[in-house]
Each structure stands twice: as C-alpha cells, then as structure tokens.
Amino acid sequence: xxxTRRQELVRLMVQAMQDMGFSQxxxxxxxxxxxxxxxxxxxxxxxxxxxxxxxxVESLFPTLELDHNKDxxxxxxxxxxxxxxxxLESRQIKKALVVLRNELAPLExxxxxxxxxxxxxxxxxxxxxxxxxxxxxxKGTSRQKLLVEIQKYISPSIMVPEHRLETLLEQAxxxxxxxxxxxxxNEYISLYSNHECDRSQFPSVTTHIxxxxxxxxxxxxxxxNGRFLASASRDKxxxxxxxxxxxxxxxxxxxxxxxxxxxWSPDDSKILTCGQDNVLKLWSVESGxxxxxxxxxxxxxxxxxxxxxxxxxxxxSQDKNTYLWNLDGTTIHKWPGARIADLAINKEGxxxxxxxxxxxxxxxxxxxxxEEATMDESAKLTSICLxxxxxxxxxxxxxxxxxxxxxxxxRIVRKYLGQKQGKFVIRSCFGGIDQGFIVSGSEDSKxxxxxxxxxxxxxxxxxxxxxxxxxxxSPVNPYMFASAGDDHTIRMYVFYLILIFTSFFISYQxxxxxxxxxxxxxxPGSADHNGKMKTP
Amino acid sequence: xxxxxxxxxxxxxxxxxxxxxxxxxxxxxxxxKQFQGQHGRAxxxxxxxxxxxxxxxxxxxxxxxxxVKDIFCSRCRSVLGWKYERAYEQNQRYKxxxxxxxxxxLTDVN
Numbered sequence: 066x067x068x069t070r071r072q073e074l075v076r077l078m079v080q081a082m083q084d085m086g087f088s089q090x091x092x093x094x095x096x097x098x099x100x101x102x103x104x105x106x107x108x109x110x111x112x113x114x115x116x117x118x119x120x121x122v123e124s125l126f127p128t129l130e131l132d133h134n135k136d137x138x139x140x141x142x143x144x145x146x147x148x149x150x151x152x153l154e155s156r157q158i159k160k161a162l163v164v165l166r167n168e169l170a171p172l173e174x175x176x177x178x179x180x181x182x183x184x185x186x187x188x189x190x191x192x193x194x195x196x197x198x199x200x201x202x203x204k205g206t207s208r209q210k211l212l213v214e215i216q217k218y219i220s221p222s223i224m225v226p227e228h229r230l231e232t233l234l235e236q237a238x239x240x241x242x243x244x245x246x247x248x249x250x251n252e253y254i255s256l257y258s259n260h261e262c263d264r265s266q267f268p269s270v271t272t273h274i275x276x277x278x279x280x281x282x283x284x285x286x287x288x289x290n291g292r293f294l295a296s297a298s299r300d301k302x303x304x305x306x307x308x309x310x311x312x313x314x315x316x317x318x319x320x321x322x323x324x325x326x327x328x329w330s331p332d333d334s335k336i337l338t339c340g341q342d343n344v345l346k347l348w349s350v351e352s353g354x355x356x357x358x359x360x361x362x363x364x365x366x367x368x369x370x371x372x373x374x375x376x377x378x379x380x381x382s383q384d385k386n387t388y389l390w391n392l393d394g395t396t397i398h399k400w401p402g403a404r405i406a407d408l409a410i411n412k413e414g415x416x417x418x419x420x421x422x423x424x425x426x427x428x429x430x431x432x433x434x435x436e437e438a439t440m441d442e443s444a445k446l447t448s449i450c451l452x453x454x455x456x457x458x459x460x461x462x463x464x465x466x467x468x469x470x471x472x473x474x475x476r477i478v479r480k481y482l483g484q485k486q487g488k489f490v491i492r493s494c495f496g497g498i499d500q501g502f503i504v505s506g507s508e509d510s511k512x513x514x515x516x517x518x519x520x521x522x523x524x525x526x527x528x529x530x531x532x533x534x535x536x537x538x539s540p541v542n543p544y545m546f547a548s549a550g551d552d553h554t555i556r557m558y559v560f561y562l563i564l565i566f567t568s569f570f571i572s573y574q575x576x577x578x579x580x581x582x583x584x585x586x587x588x589p590g591s592a593d594h595n596g597k598m599k600t601p
Numbered sequence: 602x603x604x605x606x607x608x609x610x611x612x613x614x615x616x617x618x619x620x621x622x623x624x625x626x627x628x629x630x631x632x633x634k635q636f637q638g639q640h641g642r643a644x645x646x647x648x649x650x651x652x653x654x655x656x657x658x659x660x661x662x663x664x665x666x667x668x669v670k671d672i673f674c675s676r677c678r679s680v681l682g683w684k685y686e687r688a689y690e691q692n693q694r695y696k697x698x699x700x701x702x703x704x705x706x707l708t709d710v711n
Binding site: 404 | 602
C-alpha cells in the first residue's frame with residue numbers, strides 16, 4: 066500500500082475507534098503507527114472550541130492553515146459570534162457589547178447578520194435569546210455545531226471530517242446496490258462480500274395464466290392491497306381475479322363496446338372502467354354490479370384516475386374534455402382543449418400529469434385547477450405511469466422508445482430502447498422494491514425489463530403470442546407482476562422465496578444418500594463393510 | 602391487433618366516416634373532385650387517416666388498368682373507397698399512393 070494511503074487509513078481507523086469508544090486502542094494505534102489523528106495543536110483547538118476557551122482558540126489560528134484570507138475572516142466571525150451569544154446568555158451584557166464593537170464589527174463581514182446579532186441585546190432573558198437566535202446555548206449542541214461549521218473551511222487532512230470511515234463504507238454499499246442489475250431486496254448489505262442479487266430471484270417464469278377473456282386483453286391493474294387483479298378487454302368486459310385463490314371473481318359485463326382502461330378506487334371497493342362506447346362505468350368490487358354509468362364524453366374514454374380520498378375521480382377522453390367527477394355522477398370541473406390518451410394523479414391528489422394527442426405532456430395543479438406546464442415530446446405518446454414518489458413519469462413513444470421524465474425539472478432523464486411498438490398502445494410500468502426496474506410490453510410478444518439507473522436491458526421474457534399490451538407490477542409484492550396480451554391471456558410472473566429453501570433441503574438430502582452409498586458399496590480400496598480401511 | 606386510438610384532424614372542413622364519424626381527411630387534402638366510384642361521385646385525396654387497407658387487386662377502370670387496395674374505416678370496418686398502388690399508363694401515374702373516398706360514404710364532421 067502506498068505511504069499516503071497507509072497514513073490516511075490509520076488516521077481513519079483511529080477516528081473510527083474513538084467513535085466506537087475504544088479510546089485506549091485508538092491511542093495504542095496512534096503510538097504504534099506514528100500517525101497521530103490530529104496534531105497536538107489541532108487537538109487543542111478542537112478542545113478549546115468545545116470548552117469555550119476563546120482566547121486559546123484564536124491563538125491557534127495559524128496552525129489550521131486556512132487557505133484564503135476570506136476564510137480566516139469567516140471563521141473568526143463564527144467564533145466571535147459564539148463568544149458573543151454565550152456572553153449574552155450568561156447575562157454579561159457589557160462584555161458582550163465589547164465583543165460586538167471591537168471584535169465582530171471590525172471584521173466587516175455579513176452586516177445583515179451583525180444587525181441581527183445586535184438586536185439580540187434586547188432579549189430579556191436567556192430563553193428569549195435562544196428562541197430568537199435559534200441557538201441552543203453553551204451547554205447545548207451549539208459548540209459541536211460550530212466545530213462542524215469551522216471544519217468546512219479547514220483542510221480535511223488537518224482535521225479529518227467526522228465519521229469519515231463510516232461515510233466511505235456507506236458510499237461503497239450504495240455503489241454496490243446501484244450496480245446490482247437485479248436488485249430487488251431490502252436486505253442488509255454485508256461488508257464481507259460484494260452485493261449482487263441473483264438473476265434467479267427475478268420473477269421471470271410464468272406461474273399462472275388466466276384465459277377467461279374471449280378477445281384481446283388491453284389493460285391489467287393490481288388492486289392497491291395487492292390481493293386482486295383486474296383486466297380490461299376487447300371482449301367488452303372487465304374481469305376481477307383473486308390472487309389468493311387464483312380464480313375468477315367477477316365478470317363486469319355491461320359495456321356496449323371494448324373496455325380499454327380501468328382504475329381501482331384507493332380503498333379497493335370500487336372500479337371505474339373506460340369504454341370505447343364513450344361511457345365511464347362505476348362497479349362494486351364485492352358484488353360485481355355496475356353502480357352507475359357516466360355518459361358525458363362524445364368520444365372513447367381513454368383513461369381515468371381516482372383522487373386519494375376516493376370521493377372524486379377524473380376521466381380523460383379523445384373528445385378534448387377532461388372531467389372531474391363526484392361519486393354521485395356529477396361533474397365538478399372541466400378542462401377543455403387537449404385530446405387525452407392517458408393520465409395519472411400523484412399520491413396526494415395535488416397534481417395530474419396527462420399525455421395528449423399533440424405529443425405533449427400536460428401538468429395540472431389539482432388545487433388551483435390550472436395547467437402548470439406543458440412539455441413537448443418528439444413523437445406520439447401511448448401511455449404514462451408515475452413513480453411512487455411522484456417525481457418521475459414514464460412515457461411510451463410510438464417510435465420504440467420509453468422516456469423517463471423528471472416532472473419538477475421538466476426534462477428527460479433516461480431513455481429505454483429495445484421494445485417494439487408503432488401502431489398500438491403499449492404500456493409500461495415501474496417494478497421491483499425500489500422501483501428499480503422499468504418493464505414494458507411490446508408488439509413483438511415479448512416483455513422487456515430494463516435496469517432503471519443504467520438503462521441496460523436485463524431481461525426479455527417470451528411467452529405471449531401476439532402483442533403484449535400492458536404490464537403492471539404488484540404494489541405490495543416486489544416479486545410479482547402481470548402482463549396482458551393480444552392472445553386473450555393474462556400471465557402472472559411470481560417468484561416464490563420458499564422455492565430456494567426447498568431446493569437446498571432436497572439437495573442436502575440427496576448429498577447425504579449419495580455419500581452413504583459410495584462409502585458402503587464403493588470401489589475397491591475404499592472403506593470395507595465394517596468401515597475399516599483395507600491395508601495393501 | 603391491439604388497442605389503437607384514432608387520429609384526429611384539424612381543419613376547416615373535416616370528412617368522416619358516415620357510420621361512425623371517424624376522421625378521415627380534410628378539404629386541404631383534396632386533389633380532384635372529378636372521380637366516379639361505385640356509389641357516384643368520389644374525391645381523390647392526398648392523405649387519409651384511420652383507414653386499413655385490404656389486399657392488392659388489379660382492376661380495369663375507365664382510365665385503364667390499375668392495381669388498387671380497398672380501404673376500410675379502422676373503427677367500423679365499412680368500405681370507404683380505395684387506394685391506388687400502381688397505374689399502368691403514364692398519364693395516370695399521378696394517382697399512385699393516393700386515396701379515393703366515395704362522397705356518399707362520407708359525412709361532415711366539425
């Protein structure tokens with residue numbers, strides 16, 4: 066190891082030992098290696114600040130090797146400010162005034178702060194001072210905080226930043242986590258070996274196929290509690306499936322034309338379906354009955370979404386009108402102007418993002434009901450999906466690209482390529498425990514999965530025959546997702562953690578049996594019948 | 602084939618399918634109004650949206666032999682006219698790639 070690196074490592078180890086309370090070991094290491102953590106002067110400086118010995122502190126300034134003259138002024142100001150506040154706290158007003166006039170003012174630094182400081186003279190008592198200055202006193206954490214502030218201006222090799230080794234280890238585990246292509250777990254990342262999630266833990270195998278639809282399935286969505294799946298199909302019905310019994314629960318049959326979209330209410334008691342017959346229908350999940358039909362649009366209803374309290378919902382359509390509805394079927398607000406292809410609402414219900422026919426994304430503030438912004442895209446958009454923190458939006462383009470937009474900064478942060486689409490509406494979604502995967506359907510009957518950060522294509526799953534129209538990941542189980550295809554089927558991809566334990570156990574048993582067989586009836590020269598070795 | 606959303610046009614006068622009012626083309630796209638179809642007058646359009654094409658066929662027309670494809674409304678699948686693929690006489694070549702929509706099967710959509 067290089068000499069500089071050795072010195073750095075030893076000093077970091079000393080600091081870490083001191084942090085963990087092993088001060089004797091720390092002192093031994095300093096002596097044995099000859100690399101003290103801090104020079105004596107710096108140690109005195111640190112001590113001086115924590116004890117409030119300001120004269121000592123100021124005299125040790127030259128040892129700190131502060132870079133610029135500007136920095137010297139700033140640090141002096143910070144120290145003298147603390148001195149002043151402590152004097153005020155202990156009600157030594159006259160001394161405080163002397164500090165203010167003769168030590169703080171001549172620095173000619175930050176006159177605004179200087180004015181605030183002088184106003185604290187008016188405080189009637191220490192409590193008032195602490196409140197007004199947002200300062201917790203000499204006995205509080207203010208001295209430690211002062212030290213941390215001063216350290217920003219001191220070279221880190223003179224005064225090592227706090228908990229530096231711990232910070233470096235955090236960085237290493239974060240890097241490993243980000244590099245892990247199949248990362249889908251919240252387990253503790255050990256320092257003993259490099260973290261890498263196994264590919265076999267990704268749900269890449271179809272475990273169930275639902276075949277009851279009689280025509281193309283265009284959309285699937287998990288319920289918010291993850292116990293049910295609902296699908297919308299060209300056969301004019303929507304179906305609710307149970308993910309506990311893996312059976313059909315209800316067929317929602319009432320639409321006059323294909324059902325292209327649906328949305329679960331926040332409490333999973335109701336479903337809204339959007340039809341190409343221009344109507345919106347509200348269904349009860351428990352009974353499977355249609356509770357009401359909303360006939361306001363003149364063109365197919367393309368998307369709908371609930372507000373978080375479950376009392377209002379929004380529907381978008383190709384007829385240029387987007388409506389905010391009440392549960393009783395009355396419209397409260399109308400946003401005219403854009404032909405909406407898909408929309409999504411954030412968790413708090415304060416913002417709606419919609420994609421329209423003119424290749425634009427629209428952001429609406431749901432409280433003021435005004436349009437906040439419009440972002441242009443380069444081609445026809447077919448679907449939009451919001452991340453769970455509602456900071457990012459995923460859009461599919463008909464030019465075979467998927468774009469990840471940062472909504473607050475209004476720019477594209479990632480592009481995902483590889484899937485095929487052009488004519489049809491293909492949808493994508495976020496997946497995995499930290500939403501670290503991007504999953505999309507495709508017109509070539511495969512499902513594509515990308516690593517969200519690196520935009521690497523990590524999986525291509527075959528199985529469907531015909532276009533895969535929609536994919537949806539379970540909101541509660543990070544190892545389960547569903548896909549809907551033109552082949553009238555819905556495929557479920559589930560990874561069961563229990564399978565690993567089962568196969569370990571079985572293989573262990575098989576090993577034992579094999580060992581016994583070989584040792585009892587093995588080749589000549591091995592242990593004989595009684596377990597004794599034959600000597601030649 | 603999966604879900605498709607219909608294309609919508611902007612313009613002064615938009616022609617749509619008489620059965621389902623799907624947008625097809627606009628007056629800006631008309632090349633000629635002097636054509637005849639099976640149901641009477643027909644217009645030659647430069648671009649048409651929301652139509653699907655059938656198989657290629659060779660047809661003898663008053664203007665000569667042409668290879669055409671019948672076009673259907675993408676929503677209700679009713680026949681609307683045809684598209685010229687190839688013309689075998691030099692003075693008919695201008696029709697290639699263009700569409701005929703029969704006036705009777707169209708309606709005005711504002």
